[in-house]
Amino acid sequence: MERVSLNAELRDATGKSVARKLRREGFIPGVIYREGKSQPIRLNRKEAAHFINASAGEQGIVELNFNNGDKKIALLKDIQVDPVDGELLHTDFFEVSMMETITVTVPVIVEGVAVGVKRDGGILQKTLRDIEIECLPDKIPGHFMMDISGLEIGDSIHVKDIEIPEGVTVLSGIDEVLFSVVEPAKVEEEAPAEIEEAAAEEPEVEKKGKKEEAGAGEHSKGE
Numbered sequence: 001m002e003r004v005s006l007n008a009e010l011r012d013a014t015g016k017s018v019a020r021k022l023r024r025e026g027f028i029p030g031v032i033y034r035e036g037k038s039q040p041i042r043l044n045r046k047e048a049a050h051f052i053n054a055s056a057g058e059q060g061i062v063e064l065n066f067n068n069g070d071k072k073i074a075l076l077k078d079i080q081v082d083p084v085d086g087e088l089l090h091t092d093f094f095e096v097s098m099m100e101t102i103t104v105t106v107p108v109i110v111e112g113v114a115v116g117v118k119r120d121g122g123i124l125q126k127t128l129r130d131i132e133i134e135c136l137p138d139k140i141p142g143h144f145m146m147d148i149s150g151l152e153i154g155d156s157i158h159v160k161d162i163e164i165p166e167g168v169t170v171l172s173g174i175d176e177v178l179f180s181v182v183e184p185a186k187v188e189e190e191a192p193a194e195i196e197e198a199a200a201e202e203p204e205v206e207k208k209g210k211k212e213e214a215g216a217g218e219h220s221k222g223e
Helices: 016-024 045-055 190-222
Strands: 004-010 027-034 037-044 061-066 071-081 088-095 102-111 123-126 130-135 144-147 156-158 177-182
Touching (some): 027 045, 027 071, 037 045, 045 071
Antiparallel strands (some): 004 037, 027 037, 123 177
């Protein structure tokens, strides 16, 4: 996928107060990881937010250009956002080598509307939303697109149905189900019928009781 460049700066100071100060100054605190080691960094908030919004959940590979002249290729590993206003708070990156394969998960995106849903009222079940692959960093697909418009009720799409580009190895089970169309849940009709039947029988029980009471009264008079 396309590589994006971001300016970054190394930093030594860490902590909540430092992070708040960075955000006030228009930066975002972050960390870049490599082989068990971590290096605190800071990024321009607007540039980082634009990159993250553009990647939109896809595997984002980025070239980090540091103020000391170093360049590092990294994958966006994790982000933290404010739960109230959605403001970007923190970023984590994982440094990679362009010569070494890595293992990542890639999202599977649905295209179209299944005929079994549109025409027959079926329900689309999404069992697996992404798959695990192994490849070189520059071979990572942003996503896999699957056209589900031909799915009838009872049909499924499996991992093996995905068109995998050259240089990419799928690690997820090839027989795992991605999407399937199933029949809508049937409304139980027996319960209302049973209630109506019980309601119809109830007065008869009462009538029998009244007849028995009347019979008992006549018998008393006879005594």
